[in-house]
Amino acid sequence: MKLGSFEVGGRKRVGAFENEWVIDLNAAYRSLLIEKGMSDPEARTDSELPIDMISFTEKNEISVPAAKEALDYVRKKDYRVLGCVHSLSQITFRASHRPPKIVCTGTNYEDYRRLIGIRFSPVPLVFLKSPSAVIGHEETIYLPTGYGIFYHEWEFSCVISKRCKNVPKEKVNEVIFGYTILNDITARSLEATNREFQPWGKNIDTFAPMGPWIVTPDEMPKDIYDLKMVRRLNGKMEFESNTSNMRFGFGEIIEFVTNFWTLEPGDVVTTATPPAGPFKAGDVIEAEIEGIGVLRNPVQGMEMDSKYARQINLEEIV
DSSP states (O other): OEEEEEEETTEEEEEEEETTEEEEHHHHHHHHHHHHTOSSHHHHHHHHSOSSHHHHHHTHHHHHHHHHHHHHHHHHTTTOOTTTEEEGGGOEEEOSOOOSOEEEEESOBHHHHHHHTOOOOSSOEEEEEOGGGEEOTTOOEEEETTSOOEEEOEEEEEEEOSOBSSOOGGGGGGGEEEEEEEEOOEEHHHHHHOGGGHHHHHOSTTOEEEEEEEEOGGGSOSOTTSOEEEEEETTEEEEEEEGGGBSSOHHHHHHHHHHHSOBOTTOEEEOOOSSOEEEOTTOEEEEEETTTEEEEEEEEEEOOOTHHHHHTTOTTOO
16 A cells, blocks of 8 residues: 555545545545444544554554555445545645654665765664654755755655564564655755754755655565666656665664664654755755655745854855
């Protein structure tokens, strides 16, 4: 399934995305239970198929089978279930959820390492990105005017299914709920000025577009380490890569991370970016990963107090 969050009629819901449709899973499951004559369908629906993705992920052993049942019900009805099925043109995409934490990985793609001339670390290079920076597919990225150059870092990512610690790499599939794309938007000029500015430059509001949805493992291509990846700017392909260029896979990264940190349901873990590129206000950026789809975001400038840029002598500040 392709699972995500959307808004319609002022309400945020969890949906399954198929072709030009999104199915409100909670509403569809309720309709199914009512048709079956089940007792107390409201309470059972809310318990088994929550309307927020964190709860859905936490209850995945119950919610995923219920979602599949609801989806099969809608398919058998030829997607004609009142109040349950919406065309994509009717809805607003939202980020699937706000993760408890985002664990990013750096310098993990051989094509990017060769380009920038950095040696691989013997262990994954991980850092945290703020959940408050998360936005969804088609939502706007806002770049602070006067703060230099910004890069689009497009990353194959997974969503954690349950609380876990000390996960051996051979068992990593037991803790992965699904796969998505996360754009680690980076204020490159801040990062280049002082490495200590990296958290500042990576955690600005809207700097973590995620989506367009989460794909469950059963619907991903068999070999997730041989997936085509494409970065586009204003509809033009700027770079093509492949997940085969990764040095560390999810197994090695999650094994390393969970030696030191506890991961929670809904946490996002990235695998770093292939060669990244600059973009600016007025652009539209896209990241495409085979098996997942295309994450697209328009970009606008936003006026911010420039005194901090002047204080650190960013080149474009006069």
